[in-house]
Amino acid sequence: MLILAVILLTSSLFAFGAKEDPLVYIDKLIEEQKYDEAILYLTDFIKKYPDRFDEAQARLKRIVAIRAAYNEKANQLLDVIVKEPENNEKKLAMIKELQMFEKNPSTGLKDFIDQTKSAALFTYNRAQFESIMSRGRELLSAQQFIEAVKTYESGFVLYRDEFIESDLDKTLINETIASVDEIKGLLNQYEQLTKKAEAVMKLLADAYKARALGDINVIQEEAKDLMAELYLIRTTIKQKGVELQVLFAKLNAGVEIITENSFLPFAYRLILGRKTGEQLEGIVGTFDADWIHKMSLPQNELDIVLEGLFQEVTSAYESNQ
Numbered sequence: 001m002l003i004l005a006v007i008l009l010t011s012s013l014f015a016f017g018a019k020e021d022p023l024v025y026i027d028k029l030i031e032e033q034k035y036d037e038a039i040l041y042l043t044d045f046i047k048k049y050p051d052r053f054d055e056a057q058a059r060l061k062r063i064v065a066i067r068a069a070y071n072e073k074a075n076q077l078l079d080v081i082v083k084e085p086e087n088n089e090k091k092l093a094m095i096k097e098l099q100m101f102e103k104n105p106s107t108g109l110k111d112f113i114d115q116t117k118s119a120a121l122f123t124y125n126r127a128q129f130e131s132i133m134s135r136g137r138e139l140l141s142a143q144q145f146i147e148a149v150k151t152y153e154s155g156f157v158l159y160r161d162e163f164i165e166s167d168l169d170k171t172l173i174n175e176t177i178a179s180v181d182e183i184k185g186l187l188n189q190y191e192q193l194t195k196k197a198e199a200v201m202k203l204l205a206d207a208y209k210a211r212a213l214g215d216i217n218v219i220q221e222e223a224k225d226l227m228a229e230l231y232l233i234r235t236t237i238k239q240k241g242v243e244l245q246v247l248f249a250k251l252n253a254g255v256e257i258i259t260e261n262s263f264l265p266f267a268y269r270l271i272l273g274r275k276t277g278e279q280l281e282g283i284v285g286t287f288d289a290d291w292i293h294k295m296s297l298p299q300n301e302l303d304i305v306l307e308g309l310f311q312e313v314t315s316a317y318e319s320n321q
Contacts, residue, residue, distance in 0.1 A: 022041070139151060190287075227291070244264050245264075245272065
C-alpha cells in the first residue's frame with residue numbers, strides 16, 4: 001500500500017510538471033522523520049533526474065547518518081539496561097533522545113522502546129513519589145507547612161505528559177488536568193492566608209495572655225473568618241483529590257489486575273495522602289496539621305489563663321474558710 005501511494009504521489013509530482021522542486025517535498029518528509037517514504041521518493045527521483053544524482057545522494061547520506069546514530073543510541077540503551085539496570089533516569093533520557101531521532105521506528109523496535117520506557121518510567125516515578133512523600137512529611141513535622149504543600153504539588157508532573165498523550169477521551173483529559181492545575185492557584189491563596197492567619201492567631205494568644213477582653217472579641221472574629229477561608233480551600237482541594245480517586249477506580253472497573261503506572265493514582269495520593277500512612281501527609285494532611293497548629297496557639301494560652309483563674313478562685317475560697 002505504501003509503495004502504491006508513493007507511485008501515485010510521485011506521478012502527480014513529476015508527470016504533470018509540478019512547479020515545485022520535488023526535493024522540497026522530500027526534504028519535508030525527512031524533516032517529519034518519514035525516512036522510509038523519503039527513500040522511496042529519492043529512488044524515483046534519481047530515475048527521473050539522473051543529472052541531479054548528487055543532490056539526491058546527499059539526502060540519502062543524511063538519512064543513513066540519522067539511522068546510524070539511532071542504531072548507536074539504541075545499542076547504548078541496551079548496554080545501560082544490562083550494565084546499569086537501576087539507572088532509570090539515564091534510560092529515560094536515552095529513550096527521549098531515540099524518540100527525537102526517529103518518531104516512526106520499526107514495530108519491533110518501537111515495542112521494545114515502549115516496554116523499556118514503561119518499566120523505567122514507573123520505577124523512576126515511584127522513587128520520585130516516595131522521595132516527595134518523605135520530604136513532605138519531614139517539612140510537615142517541622143511545621144513548615146507552605147514548603148510541605150509546595151513539595152507535594154511538585155509531584156503533579158509524574159506521568160502528566162503520558163496522561164495528556166493517552167488514548168482517553170480528550171475532554172476528560174483536559175478537564176482533569178485543568179482541575180489539578182487549579183490546585184496551584186488555591187495553594188497560592190493558602191500561602192497568603194496562612195501567613196495572615198498565623199499572625200492573627202498569635203495576636204489572639206497574646207490577648208488571652210493579657211486577659212484583654214476587648215481585643216479578644218475583635219481578634220476572634222478576624223481569626224474565625226480567616227480559618228473559615230482556609231477550611232474552604234482545604235475542602236475544595238480534598239474534593240478534587242476524591243474526584244481523581246473516583247475517576248481512577250471508574251477507569252479500572254472490571255480490570256482484573258490494576259496497575260498504578262499512571263497520573264491519577266500518583267496525583268490523588270499527593271493530595272489525600274496514602275491510606276496506610278501512620279501520620280498526616282499529602283496536601284490535605286498538611287492543611288489539617290496546620291489547622292491543629294494554629295488552633296493550639298490561642299488554646300494553649302487560654303488553658304494557662306483558665307488554670308490561673310482557677311488557682312485564683314481556689315486560693316480566694318480557701319482564704320475565706
